[in-house]
Amino acid sequence: MVDEASLKVKSIDAYTVFDSRGYPTIECICELDNGASGKSIVPSGASTGTFEALELRDGDPQLFGGKSVHLAINHIKTSIQTAVLKSGVNNQERLDQLLIDLDGTANKSRFGANAILAVSMAYAHAVAQSKNLPLFESLNPDPSAHIIPLPEIQIFGGGAHSAGRIDLQDFMVICTGAENLMQCYQMTFDVYQAAGQLMKERGQMAGLADEGGYWPTFDSNTEVFVILEESILRAGYIPGKDISISLDIAATEFYTDGKYHLKLEDRYLSATQFAQVLDDWINKYAVCSIEDPFSEVDHIAWSTFTEKWGDKLQLIGDDLFVTNQRLLQQGIKQKLANSILIKLNQIGTVTETLQCIHLAQEAGWRPVISARSGETEDTFISHLAVATGAGQLKVGSFARSERMVKWNELLRIQRKISQSGQNPSFAVQTIRFPWDI
Ligand code: PGA
Ligand code: ZN
Secondary structure (H helix, E strand, O other), rough: OOOOHHEEEEEEEEEEEOOOOOOEEEEEEEEEEOOEOOOOOOEEEEOOOOOOOOOOOOOOOOOHHHHOOHHHHHHHHHHHHHHHHHHOOOOOOHHHHHHHHHHOOOEEEOOHHHHHHHHHHHHHHHHHHHOOOOOOHHHHHHHHEEEEEEEEEEEEEOOHHHHHOOOOOOOEOOOOOOOHHHHHHHHHHHHHHHHHHHHHHHOOOOEEEEOOOOOOOOHHHHHHHHHHHHHHHHHOEEEEOOOOEEOOOOOOHHEEEEEEEEEHHOEOOOOHHHHHHHHOOOOOOEEEEEEEEOOOOOHHHHHHHHHOOOOOEEEEEEEOOOOOHHHHHHHHHHHOEEEEEEEEHHHHHHHHHHHHHHHHHHHHOEEEEEOOOOOOOHHHHHHHHHHHOOOOEEEEOOHHHHHHHHHHHHHHHHHHHHHHOOOOOOOHHHHHOOOOO
């Protein structure tokens, strides 16, 4: 047993490192009284929701195009460190509450959610090291709660992650027919390779988008569905049986003045018209999950769509809920969706993130733990997904180290669970998903 008193913070340090887009971000080291230390790196989004906690950047065009994070780092090294050391807090909840109170704003705009999250995650890592446990076990010591999540993996990356080359943001696969994690990786690898081959043959290969999916050189949004299903077939799998399509429409990005603007097809659609387009795609292709089909403010469109499709498909609110318990509570009451995307930096502390996941689970909703488009070598989310038994993890594609480090970490966690004599349970066998009939 670890002496609780020894989990007090001795020092906090922070400095600039760079994310997968080469943008500055914060690395934070938190050292405890017992000598243990933890290190975190904060990710960053591109298609951010309006109601997310604030990511504090310096805004000086001379410094990394305004993206440097010296202000946030200074907050960590001065106000935050002083208050945390003085308070003597010795657990995650109390630390996070202190950070929330110290900041005092609704969206963490005083210190920046990036500053607060850096400290919160570094502390979680330090506590794990104190207990000599992997992070997932430190976050949740109950082995029966640990579930290896089902990955949601991007094949084509559009929207804000490919300079708006196509309107829809993520075309992903979920290997609903996989019996274990390695089989899921094998199936994903096969589809990703087949899609790449197909793009080459068609003279459409133009490199990768921000999260490692293929750059979408398509003439219509519908063409992507055709190519993706062809890739699944070419890889030897049956769409809708072995592997299904998962979309992140990220519709807030192309919603203006009450219309959904599909630039690629030069069409301005009302919510009802856009819902019909979605209906067509769902009816024609093997879609099992849709994230952000409508704008973060178009609640009527959300509830109408969920009433129609909510018992067949997974409907995930990302920009709609921004990992915020108050917004999720409202969404559950109004039946806006049936699932929530979970991103630590949308809310800014580990405790609030865990509470949001539990709130979703208590309501029978599925939380999907997610990376950001600007990622790092930090593997916090892989551990978070296993610890909470969330059941799903979304990290981008099956390429590029900032993505693969998360997929690889799941393999290491699985191995660790096996070595401790437990049988690692895989989400497909353990959890009922909205697409399971
Ligand atoms: P972002 O994209 O990290 O750029 O916000 C991810 C998502 O929308 O799910
Ligand atoms: Zn999203």
